[in-house]
Amino acid sequence: MKVINIEDIPFEEVKGFEGVRKQVVIGPSEGSNEIVLRCFSIDPGASSPYHTHDFPHLIKVESGEGFIKDADGKNINLRAGKYVYVNDNEKHSITNTCSDILSFICIVPIRGENPR
Amino acid sequence: MKVINIEDIPFEEVKGFEGVRKQVVIGPSEGSNEIVLRCFSIDPGASSPYHTHDFPHLIKVESGEGFIKDADGKNINLRAGKYVYVNDNEKHSITNTCSDILSFICIVPIRGENPR
Numbered sequence: 001m002k003v004i005n006i007e008d009i010p011f012e013e014v015k016g017f018e019g020v021r022k023q024v025v026i027g028p029s030e031g032s033n034e035i036v037l038r039c040f041s042i043d044p045g046a047s048s049p050y051h052t053h054d055f056p057h058l059i060k061v062e063s064g065e066g067f068i069k070d071a072d073g074k075n076i077n078l079r080a081g082k083y084v085y086v087n088d089n090e091k092h093s094i095t096n097t098c099s100d101i102l103s104f105i106c107i108v109p110i111r112g113e114n115p116r
Numbered sequence: 117m118k119v120i121n122i123e124d125i126p127f128e129e130v131k132g133f134e135g136v137r138k139q140v141v142i143g144p145s146e147g148s149n150e151i152v153l154r155c156f157s158i159d160p161g162a163s164s165p166y167h168t169h170d171f172p173h174l175i176k177v178e179s180g181e182g183f184i185k186d187a188d189g190k191n192i193n194l195r196a197g198k199y200v201y202v203n204d205n206e207k208h209s210i211t212n213t214c215s216d217i218l219s220f221i222c223i224v225p226i227r228g229e230n231p232r
Binding site: 001002003004005006025026030031032034035037056058060068070071076078081082083084085086087090092105107109 | 117118119120121122141142146147148150151153172174176184186187192194197198199200201202203206208221223225
């Protein structure tokens with residue numbers, strides 16, 4: 001068992017995701033080799049790329065406001081407390097529309113954190 | 117893609133867990149067949165049983181205060197914002213020590229939500 005304070009987890013830049021930082025809160029370093037829980041912080045005005053991959057996302061917005069673009073190009077508003085499920089191979093991007101950090105936890109199977 | 121408001125998710129009693137209710141926030145009904153995100157609410161003074169199972173827990177405390185008992189019987193304090201990783205087959209229970217609901221999200225592989 002491991003109890004974790006997110007303040008102790010370093011931020012990592014995310015390659016190809018400008019204005020986006022990641023903390024791996026629960027992952028292999030904590031003994032979790034099946035599921036990984038990351039926390040993403042998106043700067044005001046920044047977005048994750050409109051992209052797809054062969055693993056799902058289980059998301060909970062922690063703070064800030066923005067939107068997620070779905071596979072049809074439709075933008076759906078996000079704010080703290082909203083949950084989102086993104087299917088495997090479903091195109092998506094997340095944009096921060098507020099003046100503070102947009103932060104959200106994003107849970108993936110291990111293949112999503114160590115892409116093959 | 118599915119955007120979910122937790123207020124729309126019904127509470128379920130948890131068999132054998134008195135004073136504990138569960139919401140399945142992201143699971144098979146949302147299209148997630150690999151990982152399930154549940155939210156648990158524990159009443160003041162109540163606990164989950166001291167138990168074990170063959171799947172891990174990735175936990176984030178959402179509100180309230182309490183403790184988690186580890187496999188050695190040691191109690192580790194929990195409060196909003198703490199994350200916990202519980203290994204497969206590691207004995208644990210969670211107790212609410214405050215006067216409000218203790219709520220936490222608890223992520224499991226699908227076999228943890230539909231035990232075999």
